[in-house]
């Protein structure tokens with residue numbers, strides 16, 4: 110990869126673990142020391158804030174959860190944690206399966222031929238994000254309605270003491286000025302679709318590439334899927350039993366982390382490790398660099414070895430969880446982590462049930478960064494029906 114990784118590797122060999130680079134007139138501190146990374150991302154003293162975007166980026170990302178701070182962040186985070194975990198996540202699984210089924214229907218015309226999967230995942234994701242948005246909306250609305258009904262029928266005295274409860278109270282506020290609409294709650298999720306769509310498309314594309322380059326893992330994964338489901342549609346309750354598929358996805362994210370920098374700004378003058386950090390300095394943590402460190406991951410750090418994750422993340426990282434940064438670390442760790450892995454597991458499992466795939470001679474390896482790490486020329490594979 111031309112611009113990003115070579116730059117970090119080259120500079121690190123010259124200047125050590127942490128070094129300053131200039132982005133035009135803006136200084137940026139690249140941090141690859143894991144203890145310092147832990148301190149920045151845990152942010153116990155509140156010294157680091159999210160980078161502020163302006164101009165077109167603001168329109169693109171919105172000003173939702175990833176870019177909010179303080180009380181606003183903690184309120185939105187609670188809703189998001191609720192929306193993307195547990196029962197709400199389970200309720201979205203049928204929409205994920207439906208979307209994979211729709212995509213695989215179109216794959217029929219590629220049987221025995223070359224298919225470019227990056228474009229396929231991207232397009233199906235675009236349709237799907239609409240469907241998932243609806244499923245997410247329905248799931249939150251259902252929860253709100255249940256609580257309203259319980260209050261109406263006298264089964265409960267209040268809407269609940271948690272954040273959803275307080276949103277409901279605000280929704281029923283007698284004062285129009287402070288009342289919020291149900292749509293306000295759901296609209297807060299809008300920035301998620303950008304985060305969700307691009308990153309998951311990249312994860313799926315890189316995992317297909319790694320499975321064509323490691324046919325033994327493609328076969329192991331297929332065996333697991335067939336043992337669990339045969340030719341049946343995956344079942345909501347047993348997605349978590351796709352253990353080998355999960356290991357493959359974790360290893361894919363280690364080698365091809367879609368998010369290439371975790372960025373913070375120093376909110377005030379502060380100390381970090383032995384360094385004095387002036388207010389306003391941008392701090393850049395590069396997950397790919399950390400994931401490729403032989404010191405942290407062993408001499409085989411550069412190799413695709415999903416077996417690292419056989420006994421979970423703590424074992425794989427030798428109890429240094431901040432060595433795995435694909436979903437970030439600390440309080441601002443990705444809220445869609447389970448959502449993304451569930452969706453990717455379902456999609457991969459349904460592909461493996463139907464097809465064997467090998468690399469097309471037209472594939473050109475060129476990871477590139479366009480916001481996320483993506484395959485510049487796509488991922489071309491030959492699709493053989495089973």
Ligand code: HEM
Pocket residue numbers: 174175176186189193301302304305306308309312362366367368371372434435436437438440441442443444445446448449
């Ligand atoms: C493979 C897929 C994904 C990857 C690799 C990924 C990666 C990340 C990373 C590295 C962060 C931390 C950024 C930081 O510390 O600055 C993050 C945060 C976030 N992600 Fe994801 N993400 C993925 C999928 C998703 C999905 C599916 C959703 C929503 C459904 C989502 C929503 C978010 C949100 C809202 C945040 C901000 C959390 C906060 O600031 O509290 N992501 N993601």
